[in-house]
Amino acid sequence: MxxxxxxxxxxxxxxxxxxxxxxxxxxxxxxxxxxxxxxxxxxxxxxxxxxxxxxxxxxxxxxxxxxxxxxxxxxxxxxxxxxxxxxxxxxxxxxxxxxxxxxxxxxxxxxxxxxxxxxxxxxxxxxxxxxxxxxxxxxxxxxxxxxxxxxxxxxxxxxxxxxxxxxxxxxxxxxxxxxxxxxxxxxxxxxxxNQTSDKKHKCIPEHRYDMLKKGITCEVCNNFMKLSSKRSYLKCTSCGCEEKVEKAFIRNVLQYRVLFPEKAITTNNLVDWCEVLSDRTVSGLLRSNYKFIGHGKSVQYLV
Ligand SMILES: [Zn+2]
Structure with missing residues (x-):
């Protein structure tokens, strides 16, 4: 087991x-x-x-x-x-x-x-x-x-x-x-x-937010995806595979969380991070997948 x-x-x-x-x-x-x-x-x-x-x-x-x-x-x-x-x-x-x-x-x-x-x-x-x-x-x-x-x-x-x-x-x-x-x-x-979390390795490079390419990455080949002609799907610009927006979004939210644990998960931050999704889509996906604190413009999601 x-x-x-x-x-x-x-x-x-x-x-x-x-x-x-x-x-x-x-x-x-x-x-x-x-x-x-x-x-x-x-x-x-x-x-x-x-x-x-x-x-x-x-x-x-x-x-x-x-x-x-x-x-x-x-x-x-x-x-x-x-x-x-x-x-x-x-x-x-x-x-x-x-x-x-x-x-x-x-x-x-x-x-x-x-x-x-x-x-x-x-x-x-x-x-x-x-x-x-x-x-x-x-x-x-x-x-x-x-x-x-x-x-x-x-x-x-x-x-x-x-x-x-x-x-x-x-x-x-x-x-x-x-x-x-x-x-x-x-x-x-x-x-x-009795476990402890693993420590940051010396080979982890400096990665400020502004240094990184934004967008949603493909699960299969790790290249970037764009909106597909098929509703609610993204399509990889490299391998051509298609994936539901929600699934790809959640994966990329987790990437944001692991790279920037100190940053808040907000609609604005995630719109910028994902690049190809609208405010409305990001806000809807955050609300349907995560609990939140605060209200109005100060809403933060708990990931
Ligand atoms: Zn791909």
Missing amino acids: MLNERLKSTNHQVLAALSPRMTLPKDSYIYFNNLKKGYEGECKFDELCEKYLPPEWFVLRNLHYTLKGTDFQIDSILISQYNLILVDIKNFENDYYIKDGNWYTLSQHQISNPIAQKERIAILFQDLLNHFSSNLLVETYLLFINPAFTLYQAPIDSSLILPTQINRFMKTLNEKPIKLSESHHKLAEFLLS
């Missing part, structure tokens, strides 16, 4: 909202692509959990914690009767090798050692768990989800799950006892409620 949604991190949402509206600096662009790739891998792992794990299992996704000033994130936590399983999911592609304990791509570019990262997370998590008396056995795995990943000189390490081992790993999990009780519920609640 999935106990929470796998939401994109705030940094991911910010970069996704910015990418069609400004030219991202190179480091932001690379970071954004890594986030997208990571998220895709995590979603693939969710599909495996749906496929292999009995519904009694608790599955918690994308959890953020801060402990003694250190932030850490866990991609998936699986709770069975006797085990608490942390899974760090990597969507690496192509060939890597390990030399003297360091990880490299075949072009000899060193990357941060994912085994060391996994161990760091395991230690921090154990500290977190000390605040909750649980006798579940904690296991931590590093799982490489992409079938196009190869690791030369891979260590023989049962906590490292390579692409060819994933199905077997999931089947092994499936055999674990699954009778969950009130204490498992309480533990899951503890893990969900």
